[in-house]
Amino acid sequence: MLCQSPFTPLDSLQDCNKLYQFLDFCKQQSIAEQHEKIASISSTIESIDPLAVLWQFGKPQQRHFYFENRDQERAIAAIGEARSIQIEGTRRFETAQEFIQRCLKHFVISDASNLPWAQPCFFSSFTFFDQSTASNSYFPSAIVFLPQWQIVQGSDRSAILLHQVIEADTNIELLTEKIWRDFQSIQQISYSFFHFSTQLPTLLNWEIVDTHDFQSTVVAALKSIQQQQLNKLVLAHAIDVVSPLPFQWGHSLHNLRQLHPDCYVFSVGNGHGQSFVGASPERLLSVCDRTLITDALAGSAPRGRTLAEDTELAQRLLNNDKERREHQVVVDFIHQTLAQFGLKLRFTHVPDLLQLSNIQHLHTPIQTVLPVGLHPLEILAALHPTPAVAGLPREIACEQIQQYEQFERSLYAAPIGWVDAQNNAEFVVGIRSALLDGNRARLYAGAGIVSGSDPEREFAEVRLKLQALLRALV
Numbered sequence: 001m002l003c004q005s006p007f008t009p010l011d012s013l014q015d016c017n018k019l020y021q022f023l024d025f026c027k028q029q030s031i032a033e034q035h036e037k038i039a040s041i042s043s044t045i046e047s048i049d050p051l052a053v054l055w056q057f058g059k060p061q062q063r064h065f066y067f068e069n070r071d072q073e074r075a076i077a078a079i080g081e082a083r084s085i086q087i088e089g090t091r092r093f094e095t096a097q098e099f100i101q102r103c104l105k106h107f108v109i110s111d112a113s114n115l116p117w118a119q120p121c122f123f124s125s126f127t128f129f130d131q132s133t134a135s136n137s138y139f140p141s142a143i144v145f146l147p148q149w150q151i152v153q154g155s156d157r158s159a160i161l162l163h164q165v166i167e168a169d170t171n172i173e174l175l176t177e178k179i180w181r182d183f184q185s186i187q188q189i190s191y192s193f194f195h196f197s198t199q200l201p202t203l204l205n206w207e208i209v210d211t212h213d214f215q216s217t218v219v220a221a222l223k224s225i226q227q228q229q230l231n232k233l234v235l236a237h238a239i240d241v242v243s244p245l246p247f248q249w250g251h252s253l254h255n256l257r258q259l260h261p262d263c264y265v266f267s268v269g270n271g272h273g274q275s276f277v278g279a280s281p282e283r284l285l286s287v288c289d290r291t292l293i294t295d296a297l298a299g300s301a302p303r304g305r306t307l308a309e310d311t312e313l314a315q316r317l318l319n320n321d322k323e324r325r326e327h328q329v330v331v332d333f334i335h336q337t338l339a340q341f342g343l344k345l346r347f348t349h350v351p352d353l354l355q356l357s358n359i360q361h362l363h364t365p366i367q368t369v370l371p372v373g374l375h376p377l378e379i380l381a382a383l384h385p386t387p388a389v390a391g392l393p394r395e396i397a398c399e400q401i402q403q404y405e406q407f408e409r410s411l412y413a414a415p416i417g418w419v420d421a422q423n424n425a426e427f428v429v430g431i432r433s434a435l436l437d438g439n440r441a442r443l444y445a446g447a448g449i450v451s452g453s454d455p456e457r458e459f460a461e462v463r464l465k466l467q468a469l470l471r472a473l474v
């Protein structure tokens with residue numbers, strides 16, 4: 001149960017005295033209940049660009065999260081952490097849910113927001129595998145955090161949310177001053193343009209290193225498919241790009257959202273100098289007022305250079321038996337998985353096209369209504385990884401991925417997103433993505449292999465995906 005402060009209406013961030021009163025109220029609650037409280041304050045402000053705030057106000061040693069959704073209705077930046085948990089192992093989705101519920105019990109909300117699109121959110125990323133295979137993993141198998149600052153851009157307004165842990169001995173005067181100063185500096189940030197003080201990597205002087213020979217792994221996968229060990233295997237490729245100058249995640253995100261307005265643009269910063277960025281077309285799930293939508297996305301073709309060529313490629317994709325089988329495996333899996341929860345699904349039996357700037361995919365959006373009490377993370381745990389990014393049967397596909405791919409997937413093809421207090425959620429599949437680490441970037445892309453796949457064409461598909469990403473990083 002969320003506790004609401006008795007002061008109404010209370011836009012505590014707009015008035016220093018009100019801010020003090022509210023934080024002091026939280027302290028009194030903490031003393032009375034002998035437990036820390038989490039103060040949650042939201043304030044509507046003029047329209048701002050959350051990415052500009054993140055870039056200019058966030059510090060490299062702070063955890064961050066950026067998420068802009070495909071239809072551009074909402075962008076969210078999360079800066080720093082009020083509370084967080086890092087989880088390893090197979091119970092990561094359940095533990096994440098328990099953590100969120102524990103935090104919510106101690107929330108004190110300044111004005112149970114009249115902004116339904118700007119609720120306190122818990123941001124999370126889960127690695128592809130639940131156990132990390134490398135000793136130098138930059139991301140734990142799950143991380144969930146409630147940010148200190150959350151900046152949300154709605155269709156015509158923005159909101160700033162603050163989350164702050166308050167304990168019985170918190171110095172409220174000092175805290176009020178600090179929050180007030182930070183809020184003022186966020187509001188003074190220049191939102192209209194993006195400036196980069198440092199030099200950026202350019203196309204010159206690059207070194208690109210392939211991590212392995214992709215085509216020979218496709219040949220091996222086709223053999224396993226022929227021997228009927230599995231129906232589909234999604235193999236990924238990774239390239240390392242080394243530049244004389246450090247990569248800048250802010251710059252990459254700005255480019256990604258301009259080059260791929262039809263994708264979900266995201267960045268997960270671990271607060272230790274590494275960021276995982278990308279522009280993914282694939283929604284693992286979105287839940288809004290209990291309506292869940294998930295995308296079956298598999299089967300690909302390039303875009304044409306002329307309208308006629310594009311239409312022909314699209315028609316060929318829609319009618320291609322191999323691409324349709326690759327797609328159907330994903331639809332069937334999602335259908336069976338959600339049916340286990342007793343959910344009734346709505347979807348068309350023929351896929352449509354999701355046409356992106358450089359590539360087009362077969363796409364079946366699947367919709368259902370969740371019963372009260374079914375948490376989005378329970379669905380996420382069952383869906384991940386779908387055969388769009390692993391294969392089928394899932395266990396065998398995962399074993400073969402670990403055998404063939406000579407790099408750690410980390411957050412590649414893994415769930416990245418947020419959940420709010422009302423169980424609304426949005427998670428994407430972290431494909432078309434890269435890990436930025438100083439002057440080194442590791443770029444990932446994969447392709448689904450079924451019987452009839454041609455290693456050369458699959459490699460061409462992977463290269464097409466990598467090129468689109470590379471263009472955004474410089």
Ligand SMILES: C=C(O[C@@H]1C=C(C(=O)O)C=C[C@H]1O)C(=O)O
Nearest residue numbers: 297298299300388445446447448
């Ligand atoms: C695995 C990736 O993409 C997946 C594979 C696709 C395919 O093989 O046709 C299409 C969309 C995604 O589900 C990737 O982009 O890395």
